[in-house]
Amino acid sequence: MKAPETEALEIVQAHPSRRLPNALLRRLVQAVLAGEKARLRYLSLVLTDHATVRELNRTYLGHDYDTDVLSFPLSEEPGVVEGEIYVDLDTAAERHAEFGATFTQEACRYVVHGLLHLLGYDDATPEARAHMHRLEDRYLQAAGLL
Known part of the structure; x- marks a missing residue:
């Protein structure tokens, strides 16, 4: 199976001090695209702070x-x-320990x-939240994060 294309993935490291590796983010996006049998047309992934989000x-x-x-x-x-997608890296830094996760x-x-x-x-519902959480776990595992 051909890997999903990621040329249309723009990663913007906009946080003043926190970063995530671009290669990891690309691998993660590819895992979701492959698992959902989706095609990437364009994605701007912005890693930023509390104030911006x-x-x-x-x-x-x-x-x-x-x-x-x-x-x-x-x-x-x-x-x-x-x-x-705009990700608040400050929230991840503040809350990761409460979920037993790394930043x-x-x-x-x-x-x-x-x-x-x-x-x-x-x-929007507890059932839908639980389903999304299971999918999140699946894709984090597929990307080697769990």
Whole structure:
């Protein structure tokens, strides 16, 4: 099976001091695309801080609070990823221990969560949240993170 293309993946390391390895992020995105049998048209993955994510949350969603990840779809074509994901690395740094995860594992969970949203998954009910969490675990494991 041919590996999913990642040329359309733009990784923006916008946090002033925290980073994740680009190669790991590419591997993670590939694992989700392969597992979901999805095609990547374009993805901007922005790793940033509390202030940026909160401002985006307030401006575009009307929510004036911190959140771990925001996804903005640019297309709703089934099986195609086209959009933007903003990951709050500060939240991952603050909360990873409470989940028994490393900083990298927690931040990568946010990446997978954002990708799943772009693929049409939601977490509006306890059942849907549990399903997304199981998928997150599957893809983190596929990328060698669990």
